Amino acid sequence: MRIAVVGATGMVGEIMLKVLAERDFPITDLYLVASERSVGKKINFKGKDYEVIGLQTAVDNKPDIALFSAGGETSLEWAPKFAENGTTVVDNSSAWRMDETKKLVIPEINASELTKEDKIIANPNCSTIQLLMALKPLHDAFKIKRVIVSTYQSITGTGVKAVEQLENEYKDEKGEMAYPYPIHKNALPHCDVFQENGYTKEEMKLTKETKKILGDDSVLVSATAIRIPVVGGHSESVNIEFENEFDEADVRKILSQFPGVTVQDNPDTNTYPMPIYAEGKDDVFVGRIRRDYSQPKSLNMWVVADNLRKGAATNTVQIAEYLIENKLV
Numbered sequence: 001m002r003i004a005v006v007g008a009t010g011m012v013g014e015i016m017l018k019v020l021a022e023r024d025f026p027i028t029d030l031y032l033v034a035s036e037r038s039v040g041k042k043i044n045f046k047g048k049d050y051e052v053i054g055l056q057t058a059v060d061n062k063p064d065i066a067l068f069s070a071g072g073e074t075s076l077e078w079a080p081k082f083a084e085n086g087t088t089v090v091d092n093s094s095a096w097r098m099d100e101t102k103k104l105v106i107p108e109i110n111a112s113e114l115t116k117e118d119k120i121i122a123n124p125n126c127s128t129i130q131l132l133m134a135l136k137p138l139h140d141a142f143k144i145k146r147v148i149v150s151t152y153q154s155i156t157g158t159g160v161k162a163v164e165q166l167e168n169e170y171k172d173e174k175g176e177m178a179y180p181y182p183i184h185k186n187a188l189p190h191c192d193v194f195q196e197n198g199y200t201k202e203e204m205k206l207t208k209e210t211k212k213i214l215g216d217d218s219v220l221v222s223a224t225a226i227r228i229p230v231v232g233g234h235s236e237s238v239n240i241e242f243e244n245e246f247d248e249a250d251v252r253k254i255l256s257q258f259p260g261v262t263v264q265d266n267p268d269t270n271t272y273p274m275p276i277y278a279e280g281k282d283d284v285f286v287g288r289i290r291r292d293y294s295q296p297k298s299l300n301m302w303v304v305a306d307n308l309r310k311g312a313a314t315n316t317v318q319i320a321e322y323l324i325e326n327k328l329v
Contacts, residue, residue: 001026001324004063004087006078007070008032008043008052011160012092015313016067019282021046023317026324033058034070055081063087064329065320069312083119088329090319092312094201096122097209104212107318108260109136114319116328121319126311127151127202127225127234128209133284133310134238134303137258138251139214142297143243146220149206152228152235153191154275155183157307166229183229191225200225232279233306242297248289251299255286260310265289273304281306282314 003025007013013034020027032043032050041052055074058066059081066082068075068091075095082089096102103113104122106129114121124132131149138144155162161178168175169184179188191202199207206223256263264273265287273285284305292298305311323329 001065001329002029002031002061002063003027003320004031004033004058004061004066004082006033006055006058006066006068006074007092009034009038009041010069011156011163012069012308012312015308016069016316017043017045019309019313019317023321025317025321029061029063031058031061031063033066035074058082059085059087065090065323067316067320068092069316079120088118088323089120090123090316090323091120092123092316094125094205096120097124097205098212104209105319106132106136106213106315107322108133108258110213110215111319111322114322114326114328118328123312123316123319124209124213125202125205126157126305126307127153127236128206128213129311129315130234130284130303130305130307131206131236131238132210132213133258133261133305134255134286134301135210135240136214137254137261138240138242138246138299139216139219141250141254142246144219144240145243146241147210147222148239149221149223150237151191151202151206151223151225152187152230152237153202153225154230154233154307155227156231157191157234157311158227163231166231179227183227186229188227189224191227199223230275232275232277233304233308234311235273235275236303238301238303239292240299240301241295242299245297246299248291248299251289251301255289260284261286263287263289273302275304275306278304278306280309282310284310 072095202225203223272287288302
């Protein structure tokens, strides 16, 4: 396979290369692609140095698959150019997610919808991926009516500037600010830009993307997204109201049997998901599973995942693996 990684010098791009190496992804030619200012830079992959190339050069090389993590504007401009040249693009930005002509894919949930004709495939938002990994098996079993989710999101979701801001604040040094306020010793109820309805773009992604991936507009989602000074991953407090009655033991069993989900749920031993343990792992971790006694047929749970891996890079690579395994490229 001739593979291009677009945005190879970025935070997600670096993890993408790590995941490709770990999973022994079949690569015959690898093109590491970034903006003009990074062209010529050397990146090591599996013991070999590769020189970063520009976008047009990468298009001209006609890779079989291009894994994009270079931001929405770059994707809108360049993904169609790759696609027109015969490349299948898996895009990690928000550019194509709500495009009705594009599939929004979590492999464990809806990869079967993909065909050879899908030349631009959208990777969902990181917080949506981990939420849906926990919701989908429960929706199949008990039918979800409504979800209320509060996210506690890692600064790595913002990027390198946010990591640098936190590190500067740890050391009590002044530097460039990724956020309008300090993040150290703080929690910002502000992920992405505010919309006219008072919700942030991040919160509305959770609402819209959930409906699209489940293929069910009847599922109601209300979200509050919070940025916290954590590096290892995103956490979500999730309240679900079901159409049908459920048993908590069945919920644990259903979740533990779903591929890519690990249940960590034993209050007696203080066993529950935390970003410090999710970091560097591909699974979505679910715990604090308990009935909501304030509302019939309702459940509370806590969902944690490494947002740079399953929330971004790993999901993208898994889509590419599915394309190859099913001879769609």
